[in-house]
Amino acid sequence: MPNTKKPTVGRPTALKPEFIDQAYNYCLLGATDAQLAGFFGVSEKTINTWKKQAPEFADSLKRGKTLADAQVANSLFHRATGYSHPETKVNIADGQVILTDVTKHHPPDTTAAIFWLKNRQPDKWRDKVEVNGSLKLDKETLDMIETQFVTKMAAAHERQKAVLAEREARPEAE
Structure with a gap:
């Protein structure tokens, strides 16, 4: 049940007792607070206010989201293993x-x-991969790395050109 205390300022709450079960069920389907707000026709700020004012509403969201997350985690575990x-x-x-x-x-x-x-x-x-910035290379080593990189990239480029030429030379499948 929503909190029965009457707020001293502001509009009366639009939170209805049936929203608690509806929110729980919607959270079981993976709803976010923003989606709940859309479902109930209120702002996300109102959802947050309801969570503060009505602990049973907050609990229903937490229980629904926790169960949904647990089911997904269980399914992922089964897929992984x-x-x-x-x-x-x-x-x-x-x-x-x-x-x-x-x-x-x-x-x-x-x-x-x-x-x-x-x-x-x-x-x-x-x-x-985290690299600490303490690695120092001399100019000769850097030049060697650059030369190897340029050579490997040129070879890869030539292989790519050869593959493309081979593909163009193949007769089309009918």
């Missing part, structure tokens, strides 16, 4: 419907595993 589930295959042979219970296996998904690890262990799995 692989999983199996029962499935019924439907086949039709000689006009007969044949149902066969099988176990469907889904192998681990590399992208999900990378995403999981980057978020759970960012120090070990992040893409960004």
